Amino acid sequence: MIGKLNHIAIVVPDLKAASDRYRDVLGADVSAPDDLPDHGVTTVFVSLANTKIELLHPLGEGSPIAKFLERNPDGGIHHLCLEVEDIQASKTQLTAAGVRILGSGEPRKGAHGKPVLFLHPKDFHGALLEIEEA
Ligand code: CO
DSSP: OOOEEEEEEEEOOOOHHHHHHIIIIOOEEEEEEEEEEEEEEEEEEEOOSSOOEEOOOOOOOOOTTHHHHOOOOOOOEEEEEEEEEEHHHHHHHHTTTTTTTTTTSSEEOOOOOSSSEEEEEGGGTTTEEEEOOO
């Protein structure tokens, strides 16, 4: 079912400091910040040859990553995003296997404008997985 690793997401307490660090210290190609009010996050993408790193910072009230940052004030790895060909088919297969889908259970538009779902970390050994239709 799964294809490529689309990105690894890291929640950071200071998006500018994190962007500068990846660009200036690692020499990475870093995007401008993008506000995603529907997701309650601001994202910056660090493009690598084979995948991306998504730097995440809370946006607005009730951001889904606000608690994560409270528990991890220095930031930390938040989720992995894996590509799938057909998100509805994947959803059917995953729920049949007993995997819980977070939120409404329906795909939402993700950071790249493609449909995404988040899977319950307890169903994947403590890792939060995002699946994105590639
Ligand atoms: Co993501």
